[in-house]
Amino acid sequence: MTRRCRIDDCTHEARTGRRICGMHRQRIWRHGDPNFTEWTVADEQDVQTIIREARPAPGLTRLERIQVAQGLTQHGLPAQEIARILDVTPRTVYRWRSEGFRQAA
Ligand SMILES: [Zn+2]
Incomplete structure (x- = not known):
């Protein structure tokens, strides 16, 4: 159980x-x-787990979301799928990509 x-x-x-x-x-x-949820804080272990499992996770900080988006992008996931996992709009994912993830964070 x-x-x-x-x-x-x-x-x-x-x-x-x-x-x-x-x-x-x-x-x-x-x-x-x-x-x-201080947005400048990222839990490296959480981020890596979410990237590996590519599944939605609640309670991420802004920085964690951006890091997960970056990791999933590197794994070749489409923006639509990343947006679904992070519960943001695909437009947000495109913006992070175009800004460069480091600057976006
Ligand atoms: Zn929990």
Whole structure:
């Protein structure tokens, strides 16, 4: 039996014997706040996991979104698909690409 993370809107599975997922556990541990969303902060492990799995993840910071978009672009995903994963418009993905991801961040 699997349980969902207790944090609102989180779609991750809670870790075995825990009530929250790994991402939120780490976020609480690092920042003392599961909803920490300061946009200049990016969790490298979260970003890499999302890029690898190419699946939607809630609660990303702006910087994390841009980094995921960059990673997925490098993996050859179309902007439409990246937009779906990040819950932004394809136009936003095109803008990040044209600005260069580093400047966009
Ligand atoms: Zn969670």
